Amino acid sequence: MTVILLTPRRFADERGWFMETFHAQRYRDLGVDAAFVQDNHSYSAPPGTIRGIHFQRTPHAQAKLVRCVRGRIYDVAVDLRRDSPTFGQHVGAELSADNGHQLFVPAGFGHAFMTLESDCEVAYKVDDFYAPETEGGVRWDDPALGIDWPFAAAGATDAVLSAKDAILPLLADAELDFAYDGSPLLPLHP
Template sequence: MRLSPVRLIRPKRFGDARGWFTEVYSEPAFAALGITCQFVQDNHSLSAPAFTLRGLHFQTPPRGQDKLVRCIRGRIYDVAVDVRRGSPTYGQWVGAELSAENGHQLFIPIGFAHGFVTLEPDCEVTYKCSNTYAPDHDGGIRWDSVGIDWPISAGAAPELSEKDKVQPPLAAFDSPFDYDGNPLAPLV
């Protein structure tokens, strides 16, 4: 089975009566998984209301960003959408619940739009990026234009930024990302 370019990472936790310890990033361990980018920036966000939706975001070439995302307080549903032109999985998405409790992380490579929705109040998310923020290369697509099954309670509307309310739909997006021959696959 071919591995997806988007990867769900499940770091091991070592616990005792005091609590637990985990290694969330190790360059050699990630290289063994085929993740060889160099991270140069760490970001941290707090989303106060439940069902805060951030995304779907990316940075365009030459300032694209690989991301390694984890939730350190609360629970989120984290999503990556293939936006590489020519990809047989263009517009398809994968998602996973990341929480402080499960400790899982999602690796999202360049060429994928990223977003998440908080599943409870006061969620904190941290993520590593392989490039620094570049406002001239900041981009996105509309959160509701891809068919993502967002786990938002019936009757609830997501909390969106003004920027995310006006992103173009996927159908109107002219992708600057090239397909690398590695199609999106289900997370394992």
């Protein structure tokens, strides 16, 4: 399974719009084959806030379906499957309340996002429950990853981080146990 950028259809009229943010059969047909068990919602006040790069190890590895419900974010998924030909590579996309895009991040990938404006809210589904004994992460600014965080687009000069995210290990030092399923990371196509 690889990372997928989804754009749910919006039905608009003079009142505004309506969209289905998840439809199990339709998403399964698109390659999102996850049985979601928990919904999460975060709020980030300042632009330039980075949350991640996070993951949960086996046996509680999580797939995520991420969307921005207020504001704009730059959302990133990093391949953390050591035997993958795309190990350490990433993809990223802008998710916003306006564009309605969603990013499906399978288990075996790290996930992070950066807020591009003030007062952003992100909602995401996960297919395993939070298990703190399996949580892990990789430094957001690891040179081995080469993520070009869009600070200029956020009007920020540096990252706003939690104390926990500020001390995450580099990729070379991260404890990873993800199996490669034969699907390399592919470029995103809306």
